[in-house]
Amino acid sequence: MPSYKLTYFNFTGRAEPIRILLHYGGIPFEDVRVEKADWPAVKPSTPFGQVPVLEVDGKKYTQGTPLARYVANVVGLVGKSNEENLEIEIAINIVSDILKAAYESHFDPDEEKKKQHLKTLHELLAKYFPVLDEAAKKNGGHLGTNKLNWGDIYFVTAYEDIRNILGNKDIVENYSGLQNLKKNVISEKNIKEYIQNRPKIPIFVYDLRSEL
Amino acid sequence: MPSYKLTYFNFTGRAEPIRILLHYGGIPFEDVRVEKADWPAVKPSTPFGQVPVLEVDGKKYTQGTPLARYVANVVGLVGKSNEENLEIEIAINIVSDILKAAYESHFDPDEEKKKQHLKTLHELLAKYFPVLDEAAKKNGGHLGTNKLNWGDIYFVTAYEDIRNILGNKDIVENYSGLQNLKKNVISEKNIKEYIQNRPKIPIFVYDLRSEL
Numbered sequence: 413m414p415s416y417k418l419t420y421f422n423f424t425g426r427a428e429p430i431r432i433l434l435h436y437g438g439i440p441f442e443d444v445r446v447e448k449a450d451w452p453a454v455k456p457s458t459p460f461g462q463v464p465v466l467e468v469d470g471k472k473y474t475q476g477t478p479l480a481r482y483v484a485n486v487v488g489l490v491g492k493s494n495e496e497n498l499e500i501e502i503a504i505n506i507v508s509d510i511l512k513a514a515y516e517s518h519f520d521p522d523e524e525k526k527k528q529h530l531k532t533l534h535e536l537l538a539k540y541f542p543v544l545d546e547a548a549k550k551n552g553g554h555l556g557t558n559k560l561n562w563g564d565i566y567f568v569t570a571y572e573d574i575r576n577i578l579g580n581k582d583i584v585e586n587y588s589g590l591q592n593l594k595k596n597v598i599s600e601k602n603i604k605e606y607i608q609n610r611p612k613i614p615i616f617v618y619d620l621r622s623e624l
Numbered sequence: 625m626p627s628y629k630l631t632y633f634n635f636t637g638r639a640e641p642i643r644i645l646l647h648y649g650g651i652p653f654e655d656v657r658v659e660k661a662d663w664p665a666v667k668p669s670t671p672f673g674q675v676p677v678l679e680v681d682g683k684k685y686t687q688g689t690p691l692a693r694y695v696a697n698v699v700g701l702v703g704k705s706n707e708e709n710l711e712i713e714i715a716i717n718i719v720s721d722i723l724k725a726a727y728e729s730h731f732d733p734d735e736e737k738k739k740q741h742l743k744t745l746h747e748l749l750a751k752y753f754p755v756l757d758e759a760a761k762k763n764g765g766h767l768g769t770n771k772l773n774w775g776d777i778y779f780v781t782a783y784e785d786i787r788n789i790l791g792n793k794d795i796v797e798n799y800s801g802l803q804n805l806k807k808n809v810i811s812e813k814n815i816k817e818y819i820q821n822r823p824k825i826p827i828f829v830y831d832l833r834s835e836l
Contacts, residue, residue: 460755473710475713475717477713477717478710481709481710481713482707482709485709494694494698495680495694497693497694497697498694499685501687501694502686502687502690504690505689506687543672
């Protein structure tokens with residue numbers, strides 16, 4: 413088995429789907445969490461001045477979603493067919509757009525733009541959560557296939573971050589399919605154990621572990 | 625073979641990589657190009673009020689990059705291994721971010737935001753084109769693998785759109801690796817034939833066919 417080292421901040425964000433996928437697969441990896449104060453020293457050693465970085469036998473790769481897809485292939489959480497993968501990827505594309513609006517609403521230093529991103533976030537949630545909920549209902553609490561896949565994990569980590577960004581607003585409270593999906597992910601043995609034991613995120617007002 | 629029908633505008637954009645991939649594979653498909661005036665009538669029949677839509681045996685799917693990935697798998701233009709696919713996907717992620725800034729700089733109705741997007745576009749080009757150029761040089765004019773793949777096609781269609789958005793500025797003029805990549809794509813027999821014969825895009829100031 414190759415050696416894996418994942419570098420990110422002590423935050424969920426772009427790294428959490430990758431961490432969860434590795435834990436799901438029981439794959440040992442070095443989970444490096446850089447403190448903000450140390451980032452300027454670490455930054456030049458990353459491919460494009462960015463994290464997450466996954467090192468596979470010392471070779472460095474970056475970009476969150478490609479890395480999650482890569483690890484999903486390693487641990488067998490992709491679809492069984494090209495069609496299943498298409499369904500999963502469409503869901504991930506949607507969640508990724510929503511998540512981007514959420515991060516922008518949180519991190520944009522300009523108050524006016526922040527508001528605009530927040531408006532976009534609410535529009536996207538209103539447009540797409542019913543669609544994702546329908547997909548989850550059709551597939552027994554999964555996105556794209558009827559068994560656990562990396563789209564489910566991607567959704568749940570996005571859910572946690574967006575819920576935090578929105579001050580603990582439970583964005584799936586009206587969606588039974590997505591609630592079921594969330595349960596399917598966090599009740600998986602290895603994932604549950606990881607979430608119970610992962611380092612706390614200081615800025616979190618909501619933590620998935622409260623649901624275990 | 626399933627029946628394929630692709631619906632988009634008479635524009636390159638999110639559909640062009642899909643069209644080129646289908647032509648590369650010699651796969652017959654219905655290439656529906658909706659006129660702007662007809663869009664309000666077509667829109668309600670699309671999955672989320674969006675195009676491109678690919679119908680596979682009558683089943684409708686949307687979202688450009690997932691569709692391109694799906695067709696790339698159909699026509700065999702993905703990597704040979706998970707690692708090769710990771711390299712291709714990282715390149716696509718980068719190009720996709722650049723393209724998004726380009727489209728936003730073109731379509732945003734707000735003049736101030738347009739300027740901001742344009743600034744972002746130039747920053748991304750300056751940051752990432754050298755990286756992509758290096759990758760292309762290393763792989764004989766390809767991204768991620770040393771043979772034609774969907775990352776190459778994705779790059780070239782993005783190149784054409786960005787060049788048009790920037791008023792025919794040749795954004796690869798200083799990058800011999802990316803020039804080579806462009807040649808590799810447009811000289812492929814089926815792709816060349818398609819580009820020679822595709823409908824003209826009225827708003828284009830630059831057209832890939834001028835390089836054939």
